[in-house]
Amino acid sequence: GAVVSQHPSWVICKSGTSVKIECRSLDFQATTMFWYRQFPKQSLMLMATSNEGSKATYEQGVEKDKFLINHASLTLSTLTVTSAHPEDSSFYICSAPPQPQHFGDGTRLSIL
Amino acid sequence: AQKITQTQPGMFVQEKEAVTLDCTYDTSDQSYGLFWYKQPSSGEMIFLIYQGSYDEQNATEGRYSLNFQKARKSANLVISASQLGDSAMYFCAMREGVSGGSNYKLTFGKGTLLTVNP
Numbered sequence: 001g002a003v004v005s006q007h008p009s010w011v012i013c014k015s016g017t018s019v020k021i022e023c024r025s026l027d028f029q030a031t032t033m034f035w036y037r038q039f040p041k042q043s044l045m046l047m048a049t050s051n052e053g054s055k056a057t058y059e060q061g062v063e064k065d066k067f068l069i070n071h072a073s074l075t076l077s078t079l080t081v082t083s084a085h086p087e088d089s090s091f092y093i094c095s096a097p098p099q100p101q102h103f104g105d106g107t108r109l110s111i112l
Numbered sequence: 113a114q115k116i117t118q119t120q121p122g123m124f125v126q127e128k129e130a131v132t133l134d135c136t137y138d139t140s141d142q143s144y145g146l147f148w149y150k151q152p153s154s155g156e157m158i159f160l161i162y163q164g165s166y167d168e169q170n171a172t173e174g175r176y177s178l179n180f181q182k183a184r185k186s187a188n189l190v191i192s193a194s195q196l197g198d199s200a201m202y203f204c205a206m207r208e209g210v211s212g213g214s215n216y217k218l219t220f221g222k223g224t225l226l227t228v229n230p
Contacts, residue, residue, distance in 0.1 A: 034217055043203065043220045044157075091155055097216030100147050101159040108155065 006104025023094035029074035030096035038091040050077040116221035133189045135204030146187040151201040
């Protein structure tokens with residue numbers, strides 16, 4: 001079964017609302033989690049690295065105030081898309097290193 | 113310059129035949145790892161196979177094998193005896209540098225869409 005649980009699987013909301021996506025490691029502790037974004041028919045692009053107990057590290061070009069990341073515990077990392085707009089519509093997926101198979105199942109976000 | 117290059121946007125293969133998906137990479141690190149993932153239309157990332165830069169043998173995992181040519185910086189995925197369920201997007205990815213913490217992050221190629229025909 002899945003060892004990284006990601007919720008929700010999909011979400012549709014109105015422009016201007018904030019959306020929270022959760023990733024939980026189910027049977028191990030994850031001090032680091034990666035958040036990726038994937039636009040249709042494109043590759044996965046790393047957005048940020050969340051670290052338990054410290055600030056997240058964002059990749060160049062990713063707005064920190066738009067994509068809030070919190071690594072509240074050793075088993076939970078959250079990504080909040082604040083004041084979401086249609087251009088934020090995408091597939092968001094987390095992973096928990098070091099095991100390469102530790103990916104969440106992803107969240108399809110659609111902003112109307 | 114792209115770190116991972118997958119030159120085949122799409123590939124077609126007949127069921128039960130073998131297919132090779134190309135991947136070349138660019139790194140100046142001596143220690144790195146190469147990964148292949150399958151992404152079906154449902155979106156989840158399914159890990160297939162891993163090759164470490166110091167591994168002397170080509171990695172194999174069931175019907176998947178990785179043709180690792182270090183001097184040419186290529187890490188092609190070979191799928192033998194294709195099945196209809198193999199139809200999906202396939203991504204090559206690389207992890208650079210020594211292991212630990214944020215160094216586990218992966219850089220992905222643009223992917224190859226494989227279609228297996230009956």
